Amino acid sequence: MAVKRYDNRLGIKGWLWAGKYPLERYFYSLQRLTGLGILLFLLLHLVETSYRIYGKGPWEATMAFFDTPLFLSLEYVVFAALIFHGLNGLRLILEEMGYLLGKPGRPVFPYVSSRQRQRPVIWVIGLTIVGLLLITAWDMFLA
Amino acid sequence: MASDIRVRVFRFNPEEKAEPRFDLFSVPYSKGMTILDCLIYIKEHLDSTLAFRSSCRMGICGSCGVMVNGFPHLACHTQVSELGTDRLELRPLANYDVIKDLVVDLTPLFNKHKMVKPYLISPQLTADHVREFAQTPLELERYLQFSYCVKCGLCIAACPTCATDKQFLGPQALAQVFRYNMDSRDVGSKDRIQVIDQPHGLWRCHLAGACSDVCPKGVDPALAIQLLKRSVVGSWLGLTKRNVPRLVEEQEKQAPADAPKAPPLSV
Numbered sequence: 001m002a003v004k005r006y007d008n009r010l011g012i013k014g015w016l017w018a019g020k021y022p023l024e025r026y027f028y029s030l031q032r033l034t035g036l037g038i039l040l041f042l043l044l045h046l047v048e049t050s051y052r053i054y055g056k057g058p059w060e061a062t063m064a065f066f067d068t069p070l071f072l073s074l075e076y077v078v079f080a081a082l083i084f085h086g087l088n089g090l091r092l093i094l095e096e097m098g099y100l101l102g103k104p105g106r107p108v109f110p111y112v113s114s115r116q117r118q119r120p121v122i123w124v125i126g127l128t129i130v131g132l133l134l135i136t137a138w139d140m141f142l143a
Numbered sequence: 144m145a146s147d148i149r150v151r152v153f154r155f156n157p158e159e160k161a162e163p164r165f166d167l168f169s170v171p172y173s174k175g176m177t178i179l180d181c182l183i184y185i186k187e188h189l190d191s192t193l194a195f196r197s198s199c200r201m202g203i204c205g206s207c208g209v210m211v212n213g214f215p216h217l218a219c220h221t222q223v224s225e226l227g228t229d230r231l232e233l234r235p236l237a238n239y240d241v242i243k244d245l246v247v248d249l250t251p252l253f254n255k256h257k258m259v260k261p262y263l264i265s266p267q268l269t270a271d272h273v274r275e276f277a278q279t280p281l282e283l284e285r286y287l288q289f290s291y292c293v294k295c296g297l298c299i300a301a302c303p304t305c306a307t308d309k310q311f312l313g314p315q316a317l318a319q320v321f322r323y324n325m326d327s328r329d330v331g332s333k334d335r336i337q338v339i340d341q342p343h344g345l346w347r348c349h350l351a352g353a354c355s356d357v358c359p360k361g362v363d364p365a366l367a368i369q370l371l372k373r374s375v376v377g378s379w380l381g382l383t384k385r386n387v388p389r390l391v392e393e394q395e396k397q398a399p400a401d402a403p404k405a406p407p408l409s410v
Contacts (some may be wrong), residue, residue, distance in 0.1 A: 007240055008238065012306075019213050019301075020212070025352065029303070032349070059373075092350055096350055097372065100364070103207060104363070115355045
């Protein structure tokens, strides 16, 4: 007789919700979310630019449709996603090749993990992202 | 800390048709009390039907992993005082099937561990001849940290990739691949890379680092996995150095006559 089990797999919530985990875990979720967001934007972008084949009139109508404060704000969100995904992606490429994480050693309590050793990199990346977002916001909305 | 702590415990009984529920218990607090002490108190004084695993009570056996306020901990290894709250919610480890209450089925963990060949592979190791390998302290340092794994499974409960991918090998098994591949006595890295270099293997790790945060033994699986990625890429490019196991007896033959000898094997 099959024994009844309760499936305790967290599923999508498990990778989306970082809960009490540190900053790097939030970067993981954001990296995936921004990746999906950029992919969605790419599909919309292809649809939008495809209107050019219908001639000048439909193309200009499409451009006018997107020329609103709402879509300007969404464009900023896309740009923010690109900045985050790109810069954090560079960090991940380096770290996934074993750089910036330190070397294995004897585990002596209190343990210092590779995640803690690379924390300065997270701060540098984070501050760079914030700086670029501010410059972009100024350029798009204030300049 | 209050004199009593309120403990909400996840309850699931496979013999009942009812859905899982939470039971609330009030446990008298004492200094140095661990989560496991709470569970033992509940079982001895409040509800003898509560099911949980424990054995050594000193963070060695890896039996008593539970989710405490949404974070994986070894119950024996975690004092109530370090959580900074007198309200606890205890759930079974995430990303496993629950057998009863706080007892999860760790079979997938052990199956994946077995899959990656977690033992020394060397032609010099034969069943009829016990032999001793030479290994420098530096060679030992390369893998020692990752050999402290107690297979408690907390890393899998923390891993966001394991949350969505049932077939992902997980941090525990992948860290053990690196541990054995880095061992100077081992020549089985090609066999292990064949197992992990697949869609649900090594490349599904996207470095959340949660496994290293929850590891109660300081194993740092995240570090092992990233270094493993580097070594696998290196092996594709033919850049990694192969292990060359050295037997003590052979090394002694080549040593000067006045060099100190290893003590005889007593097996």
